[in-house]
Amino acid sequence: MSLDSEQIARRLDDVLTQAPVVPVLAIDRIDQAGPLARALVDAGLPVLEVTLRTPVALDAIRRIRIEVPAAVVGAGTVLTPADLAAVDAAGAAFAIAPGATPALYAAAQTSAIPFLPGIATASELMTGLEQGYTRFKFFPAESAGGVGALRGFAGPFPQVKFCPTGGIDAARAPAYLALKNVITVGGSWMVPTDALAAGDWDRIGALAREAAALRPPR
Ligand SMILES: O=C(O)C(=O)C[C@H](O)[C@H](O)COP(=O)(O)O
Numbered sequence: 001m002s003l004d005s006e007q008i009a010r011r012l013d014d015v016l017t018q019a020p021v022v023p024v025l026a027i028d029r030i031d032q033a034g035p036l037a038r039a040l041v042d043a044g045l046p047v048l049e050v051t052l053r054t055p056v057a058l059d060a061i062r063r064i065r066i067e068v069p070a071a072v073v074g075a076g077t078v079l080t081p082a083d084l085a086a087v088d089a090a091g092a093a094f095a096i097a098p099g100a101t102p103a104l105y106a107a108a109q110t111s112a113i114p115f116l117p118g119i120a121t122a123s124e125l126m127t128g129l130e131q132g133y134t135r136f137k138f139f140p141a142e143s144a145g146g147v148g149a150l151r152g153f154a155g156p157f158p159q160v161k162f163c164p165t166g167g168i169d170a171a172r173a174p175a176y177l178a179l180k181n182v183i184t185v186g187g188s189w190m191v192p193t194d195a196l197a198a199g200d201w202d203r204i205g206a207l208a209r210e211a212a213a214l215r216p217p218r
Contacts (some may be wrong), residue, residue, distance in 0.1 A: 135183070
């Protein structure tokens with residue numbers, strides 16, 4: 001399969017436009033997966049990024065697909081072609097990387113799964129453009145220049161849109177969401193570590209509802 005630039009953008013937009021905020025999840029215990037996903041989806045955040053940072057991540061993706069069919073569950077921290085193949089096999093709806101490499105771009109060309117590469121600089125963005133990509137994760141957003149950097153990218157790269165992630169919270173998210181070149185914002189702030197460990201789905205649900213209300217989906 002070889003996709004052109006428009007097809008790549010459309011496949012990613014189909015996913016990323018479904019919610020103003022994408023929760024970035026590090027799931028430690030498999031029994032957390034279903035209830036956590038349900039709390040987030042019920043609160044209005046259907047698009048979920050399960051990071052491959054924990055041993056149960058792939059199982060968590062499978063579990064969420066079965067237990068919470070309304071979730072659009074994808075994978076984060078996809079670092080290698082092997083990771084991309086593994087998340088595809090687990091049935092992830094999309095794959096997100098904090099950066100990108102020639103090997104990952106090559107693997108994504110032959111993978112059925114929509115792939116969102118990460119960039120932090122104009123040169124990395126231009127490498128992605130050469131690969132046919134116009135949608136990127138901007139990571140780590142706050143320390144790589146934040147809202148100002150994205151305003152700057154809008155000049156030379158008007159066709160490019162972003163999912164900024166990294167250091168964003170409920171207070172910072174609205175400034176990103178107000179930018180024309182931001183489709184959605186990623187972050188973990190609605191899943192505080194102590195609330196997840198305690199299974200406090202009410203608190204997570206309340207934070208997620210606030211996040212979902214930040215902007216109607218685009
Ligand atoms: O694991 C990955 O693939 C990443 O790219 C990193 C995450 O997206 C950020 O760590 C989330 O950022 P916080 O909202 O600051 O927790």
